[in-house]
Amino acid sequence: MKVQRWGITLPLTGIPLAAHRELVRELQGLGYTDVWSAETAGTDAFTPLALTSEWAPGLRLGTAIAPVYTRGPGLLAMQAATIAELAPGRFVLGVGTSTPTIVTGWNAVPFTDPYARARDTLRFLRAALVGDKVSEDYPTFAVSKFRLERPPTPPPPILLAALRPGMLRLAAREADGAITNWLAPGDVPQVRAELGAAGELVARVFVCPTEDAEAARGLGRMLISSYLTVPVYAAFHDWLGRGEVLAPMHAAWAAGDRAGANAAIPDSVVDDLIVHGPVEYCRERVAAYLEAGLDTPVISVLPTGADPLELVRSLAP
Known part of the structure; x- marks a missing residue:
């Protein structure tokens, strides 16, 4: 078994x-x-x-x-x-x-x-x-x-x-x-x-056990922008179908706007990739x-x- x-x-x-x-x-x-x-x-x-x-x-x-x-x-x-x-x-x-x-x-x-x-x-x-x-x-x-x-x-x-x-x-x-x-x-x-x-x-699997969704998503955005802007991870998520939705993040990151890159990540992407909640x-x-x-x-x-x-x-x- x-x-x-x-x-x-x-x-x-x-x-x-x-x-x-x-x-x-x-x-x-x-x-x-x-x-x-x-x-x-x-x-x-x-x-x-x-x-x-x-x-x-x-x-x-x-x-x-x-x-x-x-x-x-x-x-x-x-x-x-x-x-x-x-x-x-x-x-x-x-x-x-x-x-x-x-x-x-x-x-x-x-x-x-x-x-x-x-x-x-x-x-x-x-x-x-x-x-x-x-x-x-x-x-x-x-x-x-x-x-x-x-x-x-x-x-x-x-x-x-x-x-x-x-x-x-x-x-x-x-x-x-x-x-x-x-x-x-x-x-x-x-x-x-x-x-x-x-x-x-x-x-x-990244897990953030908290009922404070705003805090979990804030941490999630920082991690996502740090990792998914690395070329191999960017290509991975292009392949998975997230290229278009993550394009604004990549553009802001390339321009040196870290805060803008974080803000450009939709809640739906954070909720997909970071397990959070009770x-x-x-x-x-x-x-x-x-x-x-x-x-x-x-x-x-x-x-x-x-x-x-x-x-x-x-x-x-």
């Missing part, structure tokens, strides 16, 4: 990593099945999962995502193997290209040919994580005589961060599924159609992603002024 998954993004914003211990120990009893980490400018993607593997040995763990540029291929395989050893059969390695800001601006690595780099990394990881000795000149990097000392048993599934058809089809061919974000329940079938039925589809409604809205064909919703709790630890408890299924 297929498990109905209900994930949470950890660590929570503003909460020290060590302060998550008691909450993590409660998660499985609350009905959560998964903990997924992220990697931007806070914790790295792997350390929170190492702690979670000890604090809550029954949860599935995943990275969403570990960038393919910011670690060498061998180090990426080593870190994945470490978590897979700590959580055998319960770890999913999510990788992706990330963005030029993170890769080049923060890590001084050229962001070149992202599709090919993702493809080559998937092929390397497939071989390395089953214990093969890898010597290969891939189109975007070369590896000589790399072999893991302790390949994990079983090797973890690998998911690829993907938005538009090209990456989604790559995920279908070379990975075990795809990770996406910034989509509404109604967008899931379009994404699923490109991935196919076989691969796991994971999405981060806790009961938020749970129903997250469940709507499952009904639309998502396999694993991963809640990302947005700040409301309430205790984020209590919000996680309240959003449990």
Whole structure:
């Protein structure tokens, strides 16, 4: 029987990593099945999962995502193997290209040919994580005589961060599924159609549990203008059919008018992409992603002024 998954993004914003211990120990009893980490400018993607593997040995763990540029291929395989050893059969390695800001601006690595780099990394990881000795000149990097000392048993599934058809089809061919974000329940079938039925589809869902709709939409607008003006996300929402409605936001942003860009985002777009309202409604809205064909919703709790630890408890299924 297929498990109905209900994930949470950890660590929570503003909460020290060590302060998550008691909450993590409660998660499985609350009905959560998964903990997924992220990697931007806070914790790295792997350390929170190492702690979670000890604090809550029954949860599935995943990275969403570990960038393919910011670690060498061998180090990426080593870190994945470490978590897979700590959580055998319960770890999913999510990788992706990330963005030029993170890769080049923060890590001084050229962001070149992202599709090919993702493809080559998937092929390397497939071989390395089953214990093969890898010597290969891939189109975007070369590896000589790399072999893991302790390949994990079983090797973890690998998911690829993907938005538009090209990456989604790559995920279908070379990975075990795809990770996406910034989509509404109604967008899931379009994404699923490109991935196919076989691969796991994971999405981060931004949830702001508050009855103050004005505050939730204000926060939502700031996040949407920050993310959806990035070219890859702009192209994603063009593909999803929001190009025309988001055009005024893009025009204001390009002119340097940040306030105008926020104001140009319609309430309907915010309500599509940010789950907000009473806790009961938020749970129903997250469940709507499952009904639309998502396999694993991963809640990302947005700040409301309430205790984020209590919000996680309240959003449990």
